[in-house]
Amino acid sequence: MTKANNKSDIDHPRFINTFMKRRTHVSKHAETALTDPAYADYLVNDSDDRGHGILDGITDLRALFANMPNGTDAPLTFEIGFGMGSSLIEMALAEPARNFVGIEVHEPGLGKCAYLAKENGLQNLKLINGDAIKLMGQLPNNHIDRIQLYFPDPWQKKRHFKRRFVSPERMAIVTRCLEVGGEFHAATDWEDYAFWMLNVLDNFDGLTNTAGTGNFMPRPDYRPLTKFEKRGIERGHGVWDLVYVKD
Secondary structure, eight states: OOOOOSHHHHHSOOOOOSOOOOOOOOOHHHHHHHHOGGGTTTBOOOBOTTSOBOOTTOOOSGGGGTTSTTOSSSOEEEEEOOTTSHHHHHHHHHOTTSEEEEEESOHHHHHHHHHHHHHTTOSSEEEEESOHHHHHTTSOTTOEEEEEEESOOOOOSGGGGGGOSOSHHHHHHHHHHEEEEEEEEEEESOHHHHHHHHHHHHTSTTEEETTOTTOOBOOOTTSOOOHHHHHHHHTTOOOEEEEEEEO
16 A cells, blocks of 8 residues: 555555556457357456456356366466466466466457467366456455466556555465465566565565575476567576465
């Protein structure tokens, strides 16, 4: 929560988004998935008149798989901000016994990912339109065994640092949703943000750095390389992974 400036702010603290919705082209495939009922099994919720995901009633991610082959007791990965969804699809294909839920605010990404999911016949993936922090605020304690945050907006300007996803306030919400022994895995290609996250997470009570305090983790095999990441590595850019376990 930001510092309150007046009584109104104290009574009604302003919710600060960690993302900026951008106008992007909706491909033919994405448009098909967003409008054709044949893809509805993948898209959990609708949008309101402003294009914001309606999260009311989504209080149990495991229940989304009640009628799916893996059921509700399978390991569960929750990915925050999956972009266009190619790596999320790849992970769901690689681990068919694990259930995956992705949340995203950009409809082109939601549509494209739903299209790819149906094309690949996935039965272990659900997609939600909306803000991850708001959603996690209404989920049960100890609910998810892996939460992923890959290449979030680094919010480079100092006045925007309050929007960075990894903060003590937001990590309190994330950690509450994690099972004991569950993992929070973040990755970034911005060095400043990498060390920001390392500082926040190493000093956050209830999480343990699996690489040891002050260290980053080599990319786990389950996290695919994106095309942008490959391009960055070819140009000599760094990528930093952090994996923390809930105590």
